[in-house]
Amino acid sequence: MSEHIDSVKTYVLVFAALICATLATTAVAFVDLGPFSVVVALAIAVCKMLLVALFFMHVRHSTKLTRLVLLGALMWLGILILMTLTDFSTRGALGVPGR
Template identity: 40%
Template structure:
């Protein structure tokens, strides 16, 4: 397997990890302040969508750098992608309920 400690240090190093950490902190602060903006006036659920987009970006940084997936073998990539696929199944099948109710949290 290609992911050993020395190799990560070559790729990103301690300063690199600190940058990623700061990005995550910035994302958290940004999520907090964005919740005060009235984006729902653009379309319902826009605030939630923005918060989820920030969370997704933060998650990608964690997976790729902190969890070393970026430098890992194809098998590890497959496992990571499979986990997302399963998450997508959970969201899709749950949302098919909400989107097709007569009234529900996403109804206008």
């Protein structure tokens, strides 16, 4: 079949990067970065997700349709999170007439 077969070396490098990122995120958790500790932790998590998706899940060899479906999923997840947080963070910002 005419599919891409990555070398074991590629997978070993990605795996090593994932382990390093896990150690880094654990180590940095003990440093007081204030509100940025969430940002750093999630940034590292997103990098790890991209490594797993692009290399282990072969997204970098995938069809355009699969990539479109994935982008669509991230967009809907964004709508779910943004809309709900907008609601929760602004509740009580305006008075409710009649209450």
